[in-house]
Amino acid sequence: MPHRRRRKDIRNLAIIAHVDHGKTTLVDALLKYTGAYDFKEDEVAIMDSNPLERERGITIFSKNASFEYKGVQVNIVDTPGHADFGSEVERILKMVDGVLLLVDAFEGPMPQTKFVLKKSLELHLKPILVINKLDRANTRPDEVADMTFDLFCELNATEEQLDFPIVYASGKEGYATLDPDEPRDSMKPLLDTILHRVLPPVADPDLPFQMLVTMLDYDSYVGRIAIGRIFHGEVAVGEPVALVKRNGEIAKGKVTRIMKYRGLKRIEAEKAKAGDIISISGIEGVEVGETIAWINKPKGLPAIKIDEPTISMNFSHNTSPLSGKDGGRFLSSRDIRERLEHEAMINVGIKVEEVDGAERFKVSGRGELHLAILIETMRREGYEMEVSRPQVIFKKMGSQIIEPVEELVIEVDEEYQGAVMQALGSRKAEMKDLKTTSTGAVRMEFVIASRALIGFRSDFLMMTRGNGIMYQNFFEYQTYKGEMPTRQRGVLIAHQDGIAVAYALYNLQARGEIFVKPGDKLYAGMIIGVNNKGANLVVNALKRKKLTNIRAAGSDDAITLIPPRPVTLEFALEFIADDELVEITPQSIRIRKMHLSEVERKRIDRKQKTEGR
Ligand SMILES: Nc1nc2c(ncn2[C@@H]2O[C@H](COP(=O)(O)OP(=O)(O)OP(=O)(O)O)[C@@H](O)[C@H]2O)c(=O)[nH]1
Ligand SMILES: [Mg+2]
Numbered sequence: 001m002p003h004r005r006r007r008k009d010i011r012n013l014a015i016i017a018h019v020d021h022g023k024t025t026l027v028d029a030l031l032k033y034t035g036a037y038d039f040k041e042d043e044v045a046i047m048d049s050n051p052l053e054r055e056r057g058i059t060i061f062s063k064n065a066s067f068e069y070k071g072v073q074v075n076i077v078d079t080p081g082h083a084d085f086g087s088e089v090e091r092i093l094k095m096v097d098g099v100l101l102l103v104d105a106f107e108g109p110m111p112q113t114k115f116v117l118k119k120s121l122e123l124h125l126k127p128i129l130v131i132n133k134l135d136r137a138n139t140r141p142d143e144v145a146d147m148t149f150d151l152f153c154e155l156n157a158t159e160e161q162l163d164f165p166i167v168y169a170s171g172k173e174g175y176a177t178l179d180p181d182e183p184r185d186s187m188k189p190l191l192d193t194i195l196h197r198v199l200p201p202v203a204d205p206d207l208p209f210q211m212l213v214t215m216l217d218y219d220s221y222v223g224r225i226a227i228g229r230i231f232h233g234e235v236a237v238g239e240p241v242a243l244v245k246r247n248g249e250i251a252k253g254k255v256t257r258i259m260k261y262r263g264l265k266r267i268e269a270e271k272a273k274a275g276d277i278i279s280i281s282g283i284e285g286v287e288v289g290e291t292i293a294w295i296n297k298p299k300g301l302p303a304i305k306i307d308e309p310t311i312s313m314n315f316s317h318n319t320s321p322l323s324g325k326d327g328g329r330f331l332s333s334r335d336i337r338e339r340l341e342h343e344a345m346i347n348v349g350i351k352v353e354e355v356d357g358a359e360r361f362k363v364s365g366r367g368e369l370h371l372a373i374l375i376e377t378m379r380r381e382g383y384e385m386e387v388s389r390p391q392v393i394f395k396k397m398g399s400q401i402i403e404p405v406e407e408l409v410i411e412v413d414e415e416y417q418g419a420v421m422q423a424l425g426s427r428k429a430e431m432k433d434l435k436t437t438s439t440g441a442v443r444m445e446f447v448i449a450s451r452a453l454i455g456f457r458s459d460f461l462m463m464t465r466g467n468g469i470m471y472q473n474f475f476e477y478q479t480y481k482g483e484m485p486t487r488q489r490g491v492l493i494a495h496q497d498g499i500a501v502a503y504a505l506y507n508l509q510a511r512g513e514i515f516v517k518p519g520d521k522l523y524a525g526m527i528i529g530v531n532n533k534g535a536n537l538v539v540n541a542l543k544r545k546k547l548t549n550i551r552a553a554g555s556d557d558a559i560t561l562i563p564p565r566p567v568t569l570e571f572a573l574e575f576i577a578d579d580e581l582v583e584i585t586p587q588s589i590r591i592r593k594m595h596l597s598e599v600e601r602k603r604i605d606r607k608q609k610t611e612g613r
Pocket of ligand 1: 019
């Protein structure tokens with residue numbers, strides 16, 4: 001092999017792990033130790049800068065940061081751990097030369113650990129294992145190291161990959177050590193391991209310019225921004241460049257701005273060279289996976305695979321009687337269409353199609369969370385809309401229909417094992433493994449159709465009183481698994497428009513969980529709670545107590561209501577049936593029947609029954 005030039009002044013790495021194993025907190029620790037960011041008191045997870053990330057305590061968007069250590073610039077990409085964003089992590093791995101694989105010192109490797117490790121090994125990366133959260137009680141670092149070693153073997157790691165270094169750390173306390181019995185005082189051992197074990201990027205500035213676009217950003221002033229790594233050559237502001245599309249077509253553009261990463265900031269630069277991770281503006285129509293190249297000899301880098309969407313929902317403008325009364329600023333189909341088209345442009349994995357003559361849009365994404373984040377973002381921007389139940393996307397293989405199935409890991413106390421197994425059995429799950437963990441919990445692994453899992457999480461939380469852990473992860477496509485049970489419980493439906501009354505809700509709460517509180521605006525066809533008995537019931541939630549004598553006056557106030565179930569977006573999307581919708585406004589999330597009139601619902605019901613006969 002010819003001698004390959006490497007740039008010793010730089011390292012590019014990503015930090016990967018299962019959700020919540022402490023990636024963002026560890027980046028905090030590295031930025032703090034190297035002084036790349038000036039932390040204020042109590043400031044944590046600074047990379048989770050988006051308001052939705054802060055609210056949910058998870059990373060949604062990958063982000064770049066950089067710091068300097070011993071004269072070397074280290075670019076680090078913090079990635080999301082949630083399974084919906086797995087394909088984004090996979091793309092990011094193409095941009096880096098090394099990874100920190102974090103594993104919680106108590107939990108050990110989890111489904112997403114396996115997924116991200118598999119992708120890293122396939123790309124010939126040599127991970128550094130960081131056994132993290134060493135400060136927690138009941139950690140078992142040696143056992144976790146062994147379990148991770150076994151996982152490397154199971155995933156066919158090479159000899160070289162198996163020779164991974166292990167660093168023990170606590171991102172929270174800000175220390176790392178090569179030996180858990182040694183003193184723990186700084187991040188230095190991890191930083192030194194990064195310098196020694198992450199290869200400097202292969203980078204020849206004399207070759208023609210080539211940059212692989214791994215992420216996109218948008219700025220209303222400069223338009224689309226391409227983010228990625230320069231593999232070869234150099235580029236400067238003002239230069240003409242070529243854009244090599246995925247199909248080999250060539251478009252032309254001109255670099256109007258180059259930004260590099262310093263700490264958490266992007267700073268403008270006049271030029272950049274091989275090995276740098278940068279963002280470039282000025283290339284119209286650029287998409288993820290394409291190559292920006294030298295204008296005189298444009299050559300594409302190997303294309304990045306973009307995973308197909310797995311789930312879809314219909315979006316349309318809000319047709320409820322309360323439309324526009326909740327402070328929404330963007331109400332029309334046209335508003336929604338423009339916003340969705342913009343999203344499809346920059347959010348890889350989101351696809352938008354028109355249905356029903358442009359009144360409705362089928363929006364497809366990589367999972368329920370992926371779409372829920374889009375809805376939540378639009379809602380905060382002032383959009384109102386209604387969305388239908390998430391549907392899994394089937395595929396055809398020859399004459400066969402195939403559907404996505406997931407690996408599901410569940411950890412519960414023994415007392416809930418039976419109920420969970422029964423619920424999953426009825427959803428045609430196949431059990432793959434069952435063990436008792438060192439803390440005495442039961443850990444079960446299943447393979448189950450993705451379709452069967454929609455709506456399961458809320459049942460699971462109720463079943464285990466919030467004490468269970470559940471992780472799912474796309475596994476593969478398998479042959480269609482047949483009919484799945486639908487929601488067993490019925491719903492309580494408001495009979496007419498008005499304001500919910502405490503007395504009426506008091507009488508309804510014996511039937512099942514209630515979603516609304518006194519004073520809430522209701523409309524005919526809106527779903528206000530659950531009917532445990534199974535059937536759908538139209539009920540009067542506006543009824544006041546008859547004042548038969550003087551003492552009864554005002555007694556409404558004395559009624560004690562069970563606190564209603566808060567209708568969060570995730571709950572609503574999981575809960576609704578095929579003939580129901582979630583209404584989303586900046587202020588409220590409501591659940592409703594698609595057809596608000598009872599007569600209309602009955603008519604459709606009868607028609608379906610006659611047709612089904
Ligand atoms: N005890 C302890 N807790 C930690 C440590 N690092 C992170 N945590 C906690 O674990 C939770 C998740 O931490 P994050 O850093 O957001 O985890 P993450 O891997 O970035 O999560 P995602 O980006 O959502 O996948 C937070 O509540 C942290 O406070 C640690 O070293 N020790
Ligand atoms: Mg994070």
